Amino acid sequence: MSSVLLLALLGVTFTLPGVQALLCQSLTQTSVYNVSDLPHQWTVAEQKECDRGWGCQDTLMLIENGPQVLVVISKGCTQEEDHEVHVTEHQTGPSLSVISYTHVCCQKDLCNDLSNSLPLWAPPLQTAPGSLRCPVCFSTDSCVGAGTEVCPQGSTHCYNGVLRLIGGDIFTKVYAQGCMAQPSCNLLNGTQDIGPTELRESCDLKAKENVPGLPLGAIAGIVTGVLAGVALVATLGCVLFLRRTARASGQRDLKERQPPQSTSGPALWDSSTPVAPRPGPRAAGSNYEELLHPDTNMYCRIDHRADVAS
Template sequence: IQTSSSQTSPEEAMGTPRIQHLLILLVLGTSLLTSGLELYCQKGLSMTVEADPANMFNWTTEEVETCDKGALCQETVLMIKAGTETAILAMKGCIPDGEEAITIVQHSPHPGLIVISYSNYCEDSFCNDKDSLSQFWEFSETTASTMSTTLHCPTCVALGTCFNAPSLLCPNGTTRCYQGKLEITGGGIESSVEVKGCTATIGCRLMSGILAVGPMFVREVCPRQLLTQPRKTENGATCLPIPVWGLQLPLPLLLPSIIHFS
């Protein structure tokens, strides 16, 4: 009687654990590769004055920046509108720290001078990809207004210094003339913006006391006393200029409109 037996060679016996070891190494390698992915952000810097920013300002950029570990992508813009022109200071790139969030602030609402800022901090590659200002702000909301027949103010906005500031009729709802400079640093920007125009904002508070916009730091500088022209009220009485330090308003009246998404 012949008997047959099946014997497994040592090489075959070791095949299954060897495959398991390879699978474990493959999974570990994939995890290490995923955790070590670099963050890429669009990079760009722009400072300009536009008459039609909604259609003429292009926020696209072909430059790419590789971020350090723990950084985020960011895109930030500050817009200052006086009369028919808008100064725009915009940037994209990496930021070393922060939290993922979108923040829109209307520092100085219409009518009159308008200041709006937008910042987006995000943690995916190329997430700072806005290409138009109208993607986060409706410009038609800031254009329509009824003009006053009594108050005129020198009006201009310029990078550096205004060389021409025509006296323009002010919209209804404004009460005084503003004159000041915004000194802006950070994020690759070192510039100043001179602003003149009609406003209802009291004192040197065009930025509503907010000093940081994304990576930018803003310092607002005004003459010692903002001068205003007398204005006729509906009953014919004349409103005389009042020193800034002579007015005190409740805090809620001084706060800007802030929208924050996180």
Template sequence: MGACQRQGLLLLLLLGASSLPLVQNIDCHEGILLSVEEDPRMLNWSAGQADRCDNGTACQESVLLIKAGNRTAVLSSKGCVTSDMMNSVTYIQHSPPPGIVTVSYSNYCDEPLCNKKNDFLELWNPRLDAIVSSDFRCPTCVALGTCTSAPSRPCPNGTTQCYQGKLQITGGGISSQLEVKGCSSFMGCQLMSGVLTIGPMWVKEVCPYESLRQSRRVENGGTSLPVSVWRLELLLLLLLFLK
């Protein structure tokens, strides 16, 4: 993916970024949310408690949302944070539709109880994949931990491969693994488009080699082979020629 295409996946909004001020023991909403939902917009993101932060820290609220098929994983954190970037909001669309959709949001602020967003209505509104292909199907699931099943589902037009990967998310009070499978419009192990931090959360993406070989069928009914397979075939032909 070229630089221009990758930039097209990222929507960054930094509002009033400044150096960390000397915050004096402010209170922040605190809590984590780990869930898989059909419609995350119906979730209540308000934290049930508040915490008094140390000097030099401020408030944060961060969330990662990943949709595969008709299910969406939600991993969110609210609490105190130490950072060089305060009064900043970041929204990123890591992987756009069609297929798997991934977005993240983080808000750093330095006013008492300012991490007060209580739903995902403004953050989550993926379009429906109305047109699907009858020829191209992928195992599809999203689950905390490991998928117990991954039914084969028809892929929407515009997708190019079957993605399969695991994310390890740590930080912000979260330590969790997420498994994702489904149709994708991006190539390779790029669910997060190379952005591996969401507020205080760190994301490690791991994909098995086999998932990178499952690409969309070409029009003549064959399958497109990865570059490594073509190289192997050329090497065999060269060896036969030399003999």
């Protein structure tokens, strides 16, 4: 095979679609706006070169909550197969609603060129007010102390949950409160993935997240301070207990080493007075024999001269 033909074949191979590495727009954004500010527009300044065989993706999600809307944007590279624009309504009001836009392209560089929310925007519906009032809030910290608003007609329950968004360079947690037409914790209507982003929903909020007037950071500081105080008190208590135990043990040893106190009368027994040894069995036997058989000759040994002299 000639070198010219080989180079031509290589050139054809490198120009085949899907083989070259694509250049894609790159952007992540999670922001809360007023519904009156829609449609939302944005500009993309960053670009990213993808791995060979990867495509470019556009993901846009709008979560409307009364007068507020959460806008989630993700642009970048993806391993998903090429697909046309998908618009999905996950929840449709009357107050809280979720709608998403996804698109994957592999035809050319920078093909993920969505620059506004027009594909998902629609004029807000004018609904009559109902009789239910609910807290309305979007926050990445806490919804404690959120103000209440009159829910639109058709709302039957107040929603209070946490949405966790992970993937597509998005890692955020959003607290949401608002009006719902159903009692279940199902704002996402069973949806777990939108584009490269995983969605998790929870309505089992901990009590510490509902302490009025205290943000989570302050609560964490209080808990840490209380634990440190308890540890300090326990340490001081152990030190004092060990000192008292050592002092009581020393006093007990001192009492055991002191001699017994003397009484006012004569002592019945004094360990310092020497005690004559007890006679042994042999000496006791000889004394008994002398008592039974006294020596009568002892009178012959009396010195009569002593009597005369006296």
